Amino acid sequence: MQTQFSAAQLADSQTRESEKILRSCVHCGFCTATCPTYLLEGDERDSPRGRIYLIKDMLENDKPASKEVVTHIDRCLSCLSCMTTCPSGVNYMHLVDHARSHIEKTYRRPWHDRLLRRVLAAILPYPSRFRAALTLGRLGRPLAPLLGRVPGGDRLKAMVSLVPVGGLPRVGAEPAQQGSCTRRVAILGGCAQKVLDPEINAATRRVLARLGVGVVPVPDEGCCGALVHHMGQEDKALVFARRNIDAWWPLIEDGLEAIIITASGCGTTIKDYGFMLREDPAYREKAARVSALARDITEYLDGLDLPEGRGDTLVVAYHSACSMQHGQQIRDEPKRLLQRAGYAVRDVPEGHICCGSAGTYNILQPGFASRLRDRKVANIERTKPDVIATGNIGCMTQIGSGTDIPIVHTIALIDWAMGGPVPNGLERIAP
Amino acid sequence: MSTLYVPASEDELAELVSRAAGTGERFAIRGGATRGAIGGRAEGSELTTTGLSGITLYEPAEMVIAARAGTPLAEVEAALADKGQMLPFEPMDHRGLLGTEGTPTIGALAAANISGPRRVAAGSARDHLIGIRMVNGRGEIIKSGGRVTKNVTGLDLVKLNAGACGTLGVLTEVTFKVLPRPQSAVTLAARGLAPEGALTALADALATPFEVSAAAYIEAADAEPSMTLVRIEGFSESCAYRSERLSELLAHHGAFAPVGDEEGAKNWRRVGNARDFAAPNCAAVLRVHVAPSKAPSILELAQRLEARVMADWGGGLIWLGLGADASVEAAMAGIAERGGHPMVVRCAADTDWPLIGPGRAVAELGKRVKAAFDPQALFNPGVLAGYL
Amino acid sequence: MTHIQFPIPDMTITDRREEIIAALAGVVPEECLIVATDQMRAFETDALTAYRRMPLAVVLPRSTEEVSAVMACCHAAGVNVVPRGAGTSLAGGAIPQEDAVVIGVSKLNRVLDFDRKSRTITVETGITNVAVSAAVAPEGFFYAPDPSSQLACTIGGNIGMNSGGAHCLKYGVTSNNVLGVKVVLNDGTIIDLGGDAMDVPGLNLLGLLIGSEGQLGIVTEATLRIIPTAEGARPVLFGFDSSEEAGACVAAIIAAGIVPVAMEFMDRPAIEICEAFAKAGYPLDVEAMLIIEVEGSDAEVDASLARIIAIAEAHGVRVIKQSRSALETAQIWKGRKSAFGATGRVADYICMDGTIPTGQLPFVLKRLGEIVAGYGLRVANVFHAGDGNLHPLILFDANDPEDQARAEAAGNDILKLCVEVGGCLTGEHGVGIEKRDLMGFQFTKADLDQQLRVRAAFDPDWRLNPAKVFPLEGRLI
Missing domain, CATH: 3.40.50 (Rossmann fold)
Known part of the structure; x- marks a missing residue:
């Protein structure tokens, strides 16, 4: 579509890139249909096309991000479902990344929001700090009801509720590293x-x-x-x-x-x-x-020759993480591996829609995240699986907090089929 | 009332109407006058379109035919048959039911939206009408639609006039989308099913992927058991396959067996033309349009009224023949209560034509739409009265 | 330079903006009312992005009653209303105006009832086209009209534009598949038209409403006909060395008494664009391609395809490719249905929608190529060959105003050509603002005045979607 950037604006490489992306969008609206937040809200401001338009307006006019624009960009899960749908090849990922960094530079968030983001950024990427935080989190669990009363408390509550209940899982034996590998x-x-x-x-x-x-x-x-x-x-x-x-x-x-x-x-x-x-x-x-x-x-x-499994026909609902299917366009490989390993794999209805995990989204947007989780869990349960498999830790935590069906990483099931230990949580249903 | 106008051209008709706009003369519009007074008796000078006759365009490769409004239906059907095509909606012939004479015209077919058994699968006359020319109440010649099927240019006055029974203007030329005539047809019949079970069987048949082209139920009468009919059409090997699958699927409702081609065709004429309801069998005849899921309650009402019934369109159209003692108005009220839309097709000569209107807001709109075409109400006064 | 004029916004309305917004806030909750400029930006256009206008306000009601309250509120204030579904109109049907309130139905997206015995489904009109089919798929049914934008477009928009699609050759367009609707009129009155039965007697206001482009009312609920899903369906791809051969093949198939479910045409540029996106296995070395789909059991499909292939062979087909799996079939249709969007990878485009008598195909395709070349532009052709509904995509550069003016001029010439050969301006996208000023080519003044009087019967002050469909001078009536 038409864009209005000045030559000076286009001197900036990020703006140049965004202009190219905007030019390829024809505003056809296909993306709205597969966007989780649009599905929930029916409001174009919470759809990729709407956000693209809000971003375009902000960038073209060199406007600092407004509170309203921030609200709708923040609600984006970055699940990239829209990119799978888009026939025009619009790189929404790079555009929304640009918008987020523009927001970071031009918008001052409320203190509790800033604080939370700072805390998350200071803890999550660092395993030792994260481990300590989880211990605190478990201690903090009884306080959860009180958290609803402070500004941004709903997010703290969400954060605490994501802390695993039973402590951290055990680890199976590590293999002896083989001598010289090609x-x-x-x-x-x-x-x-x-x-x-x-x-x-x-x-x-x-x-x-x-x-x-x-x-x-x-x-x-x-x-x-x-x-x-x-x-x-x-x-x-x-x-x-x-x-x-x-x-x-x-x-x-x-x-x-x-x-x-x-x-x-x-x-x-x-x-x-x-x-x-x-x-x-x-x-x-x-x-x-x-x-x-x-x-x-x-x-x-998928490129290697794995042994064929025994065919125990444990029913596995495969949940494709958004970063897997949309971000990396990996769709069939995990299912192929599971089938080969002997599992009965079920596709989940509405499989293209996000579970609400999306990195720190389930902490920063607890309302949307829990609605999406419930929708996802209902769709998964419709397939009546013994176990849920997925390839992303975020989804495991998110979905696991809403269902009693065990959820494990795809590789744990592959390992099990090849003679490895029973995956955590499957002890009860192991044949 | 004794005046009869037979305009020989669209221009002549337009002039006639323009003149009437000054004199206040009213017109009762006719094609071949085979449908009696369905929709209400019109007052005024008789105006027939039979002077406007002839096929104006026929492109078999484009599946489209256009003819002036007064063209005999038989002429259109013959031209189509000659190229292996047909009007897809299998129009009803009212002459047997109403005891009328004359020649049905293609224009009246469009004006009254007349369809038969294949309507349930292929759609109605309205669905296939893609273009009209007409003279409105101001004496203006108007066109809407055209000769191409896909056309959304401007307001769809074509669909509006289909079924308006000439209350908005006089159609002068109509264009229909047509279809290839199927190579063969198989009719399956089951005898002796009870009404409720028959309707369920028809609904099940229509829910299969086997493209049932007609589905009807004729109640038991005298010594004859009831008959439940479904029809499959297409290339012969495909008909054989689908009818076989269908009778398997319907087996739990009853034994659906193929009948001979001739008997099949005869039965569908019987269903489509509702001949069984002719006088003196029934004193008054109603056709009821209803959602098939509500059809059983209409049949049950009919039983209570001791009315003769027949269901077409898989239960979507129910014919009701009332005895001399039954009240037409009470029957209509009962039907409406059960979610049906009744329409009087014939009633005793001394009875007014009862009609259940659509509610005040819609009737108001109808009146304004009528005035947009025919501000002085020259055309068919009395017809569709409750809607206008 | 864009050539389509908008009326000058009514200052007496825009001056009262605060007051009008306050009144709207009285009938819908805050989250359904959008008034900040930043926020309304997302609603300033549809899929005809060359034209954009900021609305006075945007309202997204959650029920028929709320739609009614908002309409009554606008009516009382004398404010124009622009209805909106998903905003996928290619004709500018949902483009707002500065003095108008946008009422979007996108929050009304529930399935209300499924009646298997009657083969109908009742839905709110903000539901997407594809969601209707998805809702009845487990029961073995589908909803037939399938516009290319079916993933995103709403049933409300479909009813507004009388949408078609590739498969309407066999199953008809929207107006053939709607039994009844709930409509909110411009003063807020709620009425039901049609019903749950076939051909409800009386004046057929339902047929008039469908395709009226939001000028008669806002449809909030609809009862739709659904159709049993065929046992199977399989498309075949035919590649030809010329468009003429492909056109002749289409005519011969129909003449042989075969009506496939769909017959789609693509020319070389369109094939290249779509193949790059969908990787559907389209032949890249042909001038024209047909996608022809038939339905039935495997044996029936085999038999139908054998008949069709024999005809194609008699018409010089060079490449024949049958789909071998459900996945391939899906890819083949994905390519076709993404044609417009995929074109966005190459250039900006405007999409024409004229219909012509199919016998005129070879002539029109040739003239069309000449017209576009005459303006120094390129064109990619995709269309519904079975019914002559053309979709030439005229490629241009939206950042070059002169290029855009040339593209629009070429488009107008093409549409006039369609009318000249006996066709029409628009087959399924609607008139919108895009073709408004060309209506005089297809209709006489008497024809148009008749339509305007009918429109006025619903909405005498032209408050609903004004300045669309009819030439602006129509306002005088």
Whole structure:
């Protein structure tokens, strides 16, 4: 569609990029139909097309973000369902990222909002701080009803309710690393997942070991930057990205085959490093190389010859995380792997709609998040599964807080089928 | 009343109407006058369209035919048959039921929206009418729609006039979308089903993917058991397959077996033309349009009124024949109470034509729409009275 | 330069904006009323983005009663109303005006009733077209009209524009598939037209309302006909070396007594654009492609396709490709239905919607190419071949005002051509603002005046969707 940017505005690379994105949008409105918040509200301001229009207005006129615009951008889950739907190829992800960083620069949030965001950014990406916070959270659980009374308290309440009830899960035995492997990969250790469910990466290592794939330890890596990136803290996100690139680079030069990611939210961001650092001459090429090597674990395994499973026909509802299906366009690989491993896989109705997790969304927008969770759980339960599988820790926590059906990472089921331990939470239903 | 106008051209008609606008003369519009007074008796000088005759356009490859309003239906059907095509909605012939004579015209078919058994699957006359020319009450020649099927240019005066029974103007030319005539047809019949079970069987048949083209129920009479009929049309191998599947699926309702082609065609004429309801069998005849899910309650009412009944359109159209003692108005009230829309097709000569109006707000709108076409109410005064 | 004029906003209305907003706030809750400029931006246009106007206010009611209250409120204040569904109109049917209140039905999205025996579903009109089919799919039914925007467009919008789609060759357009509606008139009166039965007797105001582009009332509920889903359906792709051959093939199929469910045409530029997005396996080395779909059991589909393929072979078809799986079929339709949006990857476009008698296809396609080339522009053609409903996509650069003026001029020439050969200005998108000024090419003054008088019977002051459908001078009546 038509845009109105001045030559001076277009001198800025981010604006130039956004202009290109806006030009490709034809305002056809297809995206509204698959947007979770539009589905709930029936209000175009809470749809991708509406947000694109609000962003366009803000950027074209160099306006500081207004409270109203911030409200509607904040409600966006960044699930990117709209990008899957869009026939015109509009890169909504990059546009909304630009809008978020514009908001961060030009809008002063209320104190409790600022505080919460600062706290989240200071804790979640750091495993040791996060672990300590969870302990506090468990202690804070009895206080939850009181939290509703302070400004922004509904969010604190949401945060506390997401803390796992029974403490952190146990971890199965790690495989002995095989001698000299011809295939060598790194696994992103990351941040929150490491704390909430270390078993995911343990299972991944066991599966890879059985397939003769060597896993190289990477001492200095950490959070991928997605958490702060989605809060518009672009500079901080780039710091995380550069640190990870530095950690992986020697290994890449040494012939690393892939960087395996077991949380699809992180995968989407790492695959975007190339774009995020496009203006940084020192990192531009390295970042592009890292993005090219990034693989979701299911994407990687799909290219290998896995043994066929026993066919126990445990019914698995596969929940595709948005970052998996929309962010990375990985749809069939996880289901194929599960089927091959012997599970009876069910598609979830309305599978393209987000569960409401979306990084820190379920803390920052508890109202929308819980409505989406309930809708998701109802759709999952309609398939009458024994277990829910997914490839993203955020979804596991979110959906798990709304149903009694056990939810596990896809890789845990694969590992189990290949002789690994019974996944956490499945002890009761294990055949 | 003794005046009879037979304009020979659209212009002549327009002039006649323009003149009347000054004199206050009223017109009762006719095609072949085979439908008696359905919709109400019109007062005024008789004006017939039979002078406007002839097919004006027929493009078989585009599935479209246009004819002047007074063209005999038979002429249109013959032209279509010649190219292996047909009017998809299987129009009813009222002559048997009403004991009228004359020749049905294509224009009247459009004006009164007359459809038959295939309506349930293929749609009504209105659904296939894609263009009209008409003379309005100001004596102006108006066109709406055209010769192409997909057309949303401007307000759809075509659909509005289909079924308006000439109250808005005199149609002078009509254009219909047509369809290829099916290569063959199979009629399945089950005898002796009770009304409720028959209606469920028809609904089930119409809910299958086998493209049932007609679905009707004729009640038991005298020594004859009731008959439940469904029809499949298309290429012969496909008809064979679908009718077989259908009789399997309907088996739990009763034995649905194919009848011979000739008997099948005869039965559908019987259903479509409602001949069984002719005098002296019934003193008054109502047709009831109703949601098929509400049809059982209408049949139950009919039983109470000791009325003769027949259901077409899978229960969406119910014919009701009342005895001499039954009150037409009470029957209509009972039907309306059960969610049906009754319309009198024939009643005793000394009875007024009762009509259930659509409610005040809609009737007000109807009046204003009528005035937008025919400000001096020249056309068919008395027809659709409650709606205008 | 854009050529379509909007009326000058009525200052006596815009000056009373605060007062009008206060009145609206009295009948709907805060979250349903949008008044900040920042916020209303999202509603300033539809899918005809070359034209944009800020409304006076936007209201998103949650019930028929709220729609009625808002309409009554606007009526009392003498304010114009612009109805809006999902805002996917390609004709500018939902574009606001500065002195008008937008009433959107997007919050009215519930299924109210499903009647299996009557094969009907009753819905609120803000529900999307595809959601209706999804709601009845488990029962083995679908809703037939399938405009390309079906994913997003609402039933309310479909009723407003009498929408069609690829599959209406067999199943008809919206007006053939609606049995009854609940309508709010301009003064807030709620009425029911039609009902739950077929062909309810009386004056057919329902048929008049469908396709009236929001000029007669706002439809809040509708009872729709649903159809049993066929046992199976399979499309075949035919590639031809010329559009003429493809056109002749379409005519021959119909002449042979076969009415497929859909017959769609795409020319080379359109094939390239859609294939790049949908990866549907369209042949890229042909000048014209037909997508023809038939339904039935496997054996029936085989038999129908064999008949159709024999005809295509007699008309010089070069590439024949049958879909081999449900996934392939979905991809084939995804490509076709995304044609407009996918064009956005290449350039801005305006989409024409004229219908022509199918016999005129070869002539019109040739002339159309000449017209567009004459303006120095490019065109991609997609259309419903079975019924002659053309969708030439004229490509241009929206940031170049002269280019846009040329595109609009070319579009007008094409539409006039459609009328000249016996067709019409719009087959399924509606007149909106886009074709308003061309109405005189298709209709005489008497024709138009008749329509205007009918419109005025519902809304004498032209408060509902004014300055659309009819030439502006129509306001004088």
